[in-house]
Amino acid sequence: MKIRVVVADDFPLVREGVVRALKHDPALEVVGQACNGQEALELASSLKPDVMILDLRMPDLGGLAVLEKLRTEQAAVRVIVMTASEQAGTLLDAIAAGAAGYLSKRTTGEELRQAVITAHGGGSVITPSLASHLLKEFSSSARGEQSTVRPLLGQRELDVLRLVVQGKTDNEIGAELYISPRTVQNHLTRIREKTGLRRRAELTRWAVEHAIG
Incomplete structure (x- = not known):
């Protein structure tokens, strides 16, 4: 059975690029696309995808608010945040809100496809260049x-x-x-x-x- 994916990003070119990258793996199926946060929630409710690829900065309803609502209303959906922001605070906020993964938009198509498969299997994925932020946060917290x-x-x-x-x-x-x-x-x-x-x-x-x- 294919892994059903919804892609949510307010930039059409970004959505098209993500969809095109996912289509290279026959095990993945893009079942819907959303251009804002509210539409992302509606598609999650109606389509029941396995995984959602979500941008944090979208009109109507931001990505963090979408994450929190999905966690309480559609907990089975595994959410991978894909964003241009590489700030530690944004990463921590996304993980705190329930993201299963956090990818930079520098991510390659192969990395994206593998991230979807990993998240669907119950794992977590963080772009390696960003993982150091998380480790530093835990380390300083534990010390201080x-x-x-x-x-x-x-x-x-x-x-x-x-x-x-x-x-x-x-x-x-x-x-x-x-x-x-x-x-x-x-x-x-x-x-x-x-x-x-x-x-x-x-x-x-x-x-x-x-x-x-």
Whole structure:
């Protein structure tokens, strides 16, 4: 069975190039193309693709917002972010929001095809030139701020936050910790109050930066 792919980018030439690259592998099938974030969500809902290749900067709804919605509404879709940005912060935000892969637009067609296959199989893919950013972030976090942050949160709050980092929903967190989804939400409310952060992606990034997870 072919791997079904949706390509989402607001530049037609970029979409066409990605589609053309994917067509070189008979195991991959492009089932839809989106020119903005809202259309990407609609195609994910109607077509149920296996993998989505997503640009972060799109009109109507940005890529990070699309990632967060897909994680809660279409969790089975594996998302590979493909962007011109090579900034560490953008990479961390995408991973925090649930991306299975992060590729630079310098990526070759062969690398893109392999990334789709890897993501579909449950793996993660990061362009090698960008992976060093992630390693540096983890390294500096582990050396520096871990001891000052943990006292801020209670043990159960830390448990909940670790599972948020893993991309789990409130129901999944509750099942793993043997607590109700409402109790999970109460813990998240207290975590948000203590950290001053509101969005789930912000909490995930904060946890990564402070070596929680």
